[in-house]
Every structure is written in structure tokens, then in C-alpha cells.
Amino acid sequence: MKPILQHLVEMTGHRDHLRLEVSVLSTLQKLSSIKEVRALELFNDHGAAFLRPRTWVQDGQLVSTDSEAAADPRRVPLEQYPELAECVSQHGDSALANPRRGQHILWLPVWMQDKVSTCLEITQSRPFSAHKLDVLKGVFLVYQNYQSLLDYSERDALTGLFNRKTFDEQFARNAANTGVSSQPQNAQSMISEEVLAENAPVQNWLAVVDIDHFKQVNDRFGHLYGDEVLILIANILRTSFRSHDRIFRFGGEEFVVLLRNTTLAKAHQVFNRFRETVQKYDFPQVGRVTVSLGFVSTTRGSPVEILGQADQALYYAKEHGRNQVCYYDDLIARGLLQTAKVANDDVELF
Numbered sequence: 038m039k040p041i042l043q044h045l046v047e048m049t050g051h052r053d054h055l056r057l058e059v060s061v062l063s064t065l066q067k068l069s070s071i072k073e074v075r076a077l078e079l080f081n082d083h084g085a086a087f088l089r090p091r092t093w094v095q096d097g098q099l100v101s102t103d104s105e106a107a108a109d110p111r112r113v114p115l116e117q118y119p120e121l122a123e124c125v126s127q128h129g130d131s132a133l134a135n136p137r138r139g140q141h142i143l144w145l146p147v148w149m150q151d152k153v154s155t156c157l158e159i160t161q162s163r164p165f166s167a168h169k170l171d172v173l174k175g176v177f178l179v180y181q182n183y184q185s186l187l188d189y190s191e192r193d194a195l196t197g198l199f200n201r202k203t204f205d206e207q208f209a210r211n212a213a214n215t216g217v218s219s220q221p222q223n224a225q226s227m228i229s230e231e232v233l234a235e236n237a238p239v240q241n242w243l244a245v246v247d248i249d250h251f252k253q254v255n256d257r258f259g260h261l262y263g264d265e266v267l268i269l270i271a272n273i274l275r276t277s278f279r280s281h282d283r284i285f286r287f288g289g290e291e292f293v294v295l296l297r298n299t300t301l302a303k304a305h306q307v308f309n310r311f312r313e314t315v316q317k318y319d320f321p322q323v324g325r326v327t328v329s330l331g332f333v334s335t336t337r338g339s340p341v342e343i344l345g346q347a348d349q350a351l352y353y354a355k356e357h358g359r360n361q362v363c364y365y366d367d368l369i370a371r372g373l374l375q376t377a378k379v380a381n382d383d384v385e386l387f
């Protein structure tokens with residue numbers, strides 16, 4: 038077995054949350070007497086707390102899923118793990134399960150900014166000694182500190198959304214995996230029966246969102262109120278999309294949303310619902326604010342082209358009344374936009 042320090046060095050060499058998770062699990066798995074290690078994802082669905090395995094061992098290999106948590110058939114209510122539920126509600130740093138059928142389980146919730154969405158689970162067939170607990174918790178704390186550093190570097194300081202650098206990295210990495218699929222795993226429960234009946238293709242979508250006349254907000258109320266509008270719109274974005282969709286602050290008053298595994302009809306619906314929520318929101322002092330949005334499927338073209346097309350649709354929305362959602366392909370089909378090859382120097386992406 039490699040010395041533990043060497044594992045820690047390998048672990049902290051990763052710049053990606055999922056790889057880091059796999060790496061900590063494989064480090065823990067190699068410690069003596071460990072029977073099984075899993076990373077559990079903790080999430081809420083309609084007000085109830087659930088967990089599901091996100092990274093686990095299958096055929097001797099660690100495998101991970103990043104599918105939508107709420108649609109995962111492996112999910113179980115958190116209350117089925119009372120010791121863990123109690124630990125999370127008390128903001129605790131570890132919990133031991135009452136031994137069942139000779140299994141001893143240790144849970145280590147990963148706290149980040151007072152929130153927990155991940156928990157490591159370590160199982161062995163004998164009780165954990167005090168020394169073993171010290172070693173496990175030591176490795177875990179290095180992992181948790183490093184996750185939180187990584188998270189900090191990926192986020193925009195004002196809104197807490199992912200920043201543009203993260204978009205560039207994630208979109209470049211995922212662009213190759215975003216092909217059209219009529220029945221991807223876990224997507225069924227998100228599609229209405231009418232859409233299934235039409236066999237509408239399920240795709241990923243990229244939207245660029247821009248606040249309308251934001252300069253006037255700054256000019257009339259000052260930058261502090263402008264900043265507050267940005268924070269509140271970021272909060273509305275967070276609550277308008279699902280946990281496995283991705284939201285980025287792209288710069289200034291512009292945001293990007295990556296909507297995953299859904300139909301065109303549903304994409305129209307959720308983008309419009311978000312727009313209407315903003316329109317109805319009473320922003321302190323400022324009053325009403327609206328947003329415009331352009332979107333496109335991520336299945337065709339390079340990341341630069343996809344972003345350029347969503348931008349074109351956004352600018353059409355801006356020039357034709359604002360406070361609306363425009364779909365690039367629809368504008369092209371109606372002759373309202375020309376397909377334009379986006380030059381690499383038009384959009385700075387990578």
C-alpha cells in the first residue's frame with residue numbers, strides 16, 4: 038500500500054470535484070479493513086430530504102453518476118438513516134450507525150458554507166478503533182478543505198454562481214457529450230406524457246440571460262442597489278432550475294444557463310417561467326426589473342458557435358422589445374436571423 042501522504046498528494050492534484058471525490062474514496066478504500074466506501078448526495082425534493090449514491094464501487098471500480106438526483110431510482114429518504122439525519126440536523130461532523138448485521142458504518146458529511154450536499158460513507162465489518170477514526174477523519178478534513186478551496190475558485194464572489202472560467206472549463210469538457218438522445222437515462226420523469234407521445238427529442242440547451250436596461254438601475258439607484266438586483270436575480274435563477282442544470286454569472290449583468298436533458302417545449306416553458314418570475318418580483322427600492330433570454334440546443338457546433346447563436350437570439354430579443362425568450366432555430370426558420378459563422382475572435386471563450 039502506498040503511504041497515505043502519497044495518496045493525499047495525488048488527491049490534491051485534481052482540479053475537478055468529481056475526480057477529487059473518486060480519489061478520496063479510492064484512498065479510503067485502500068486503508069486496512071475497509072469493506073466499502075461511497076459518496077452519497079443529499080438533496081431535497083418537494084420539501085423532503087433524500088440521499089442517493091453518487092460514487093460507489095461496481096465490479097471493483099469506482100463509478101460516478103451526475104444524472105438528476107431527484108429522478109434517480111436509487112434515491113432513499115434521509116429518514117431511513119436516522120443517525121445521519123440527526124447528525125445533519127445538528128450540523129455535526131460525523132456519525133456512526135448502530136451496527137446492523139455485523140456492519141459498522143461511519144458517515145462524514147461534507148460541509149461547505151454551512152450547507153451539506155455530499156456525505157462520505159465508510160463501512161467495515163468490525164468496530165472503528167479510535168486510531169482508525171483519527172486517520173479517516175484526518176484524510177477527510179484534507180479532502181473537505183480542498184473541496185472548499187476548489188469551490189471558491191469556481192464561483193463569482195458577488196452572486197455565488199459559477200464564474201466564467203468554470204463555464205469555459207465545464208462547457209468545453211461536456212460539449213463532446215451532449216448529443217441528441219430520444220430516451221436518455223433518468224430523463225423520463227421530467228417529460229410530460231404529451232411530449233413522450235410525440236417522441237420529442239431530449240437535448241441539452243444553452244441560454245444567455247441579460248438584465249434589461251441595467252445601466253439605468255445603476256444610474257438611478259446606485260451600484261449598491263444594482264448589486265442587490267444581481268444577487269436577487271441569481272437567487273431566482275437558483276430556484277428556477279433543477280440541481281443538475283448549471284448556472285453561471287458570465288460577467289456584468291449577463292448569466293448563462295445550461296439546461297440538461299429536456300425537450301424544446303419544456304425548455305421554452307422553464308425559461309419563460311423564470312422570465313415571468315423576475316418580472317413579477319418586487320426588487321427593494323428598484324421595483325420592477327425584466328430580463329431577456331436567447332437560447333439554442335448544444336448539439337450543433339463548437340462551444341464558440343453555440344454561445345454565439347444564443348447571443349444572436351438574445352440580441353434579437355433585446356432589439357425587439359426585451360422581456361422575452363427567443364429560440365435561435367425559430368428565428369432562423371422564420372427568416373428573422375441569418376446564420377452567422379461566429380469568428381473565434383468575436384467571443385472570447387477558451
Ligand SMILES: Nc1nc2c(ncn2[C@@H]2O[C@H](COP(=O)(O)OP(=O)(O)OP(=O)(O)O)[C@@H](O)[C@H]2O)c(=O)[nH]1
Pocket residue numbers: 195247248249250251252253255259260261262263264267288289290355359
Ligand atoms: N451594480 C453593478 N453593475 C454592473 C456590474 N457589472 C456590470 N455592471 C453594469 O451593467 C451595466 C450594463 O449596461 P449595458 O451593457 O449598457 O446594458 P443595459 O443598460 O442593461 O441595456 P440592455 O442590455 O440593452 O437592455 C453597466 O452600467 C455596467 O456598469 C456589477 O457587478 N454591479
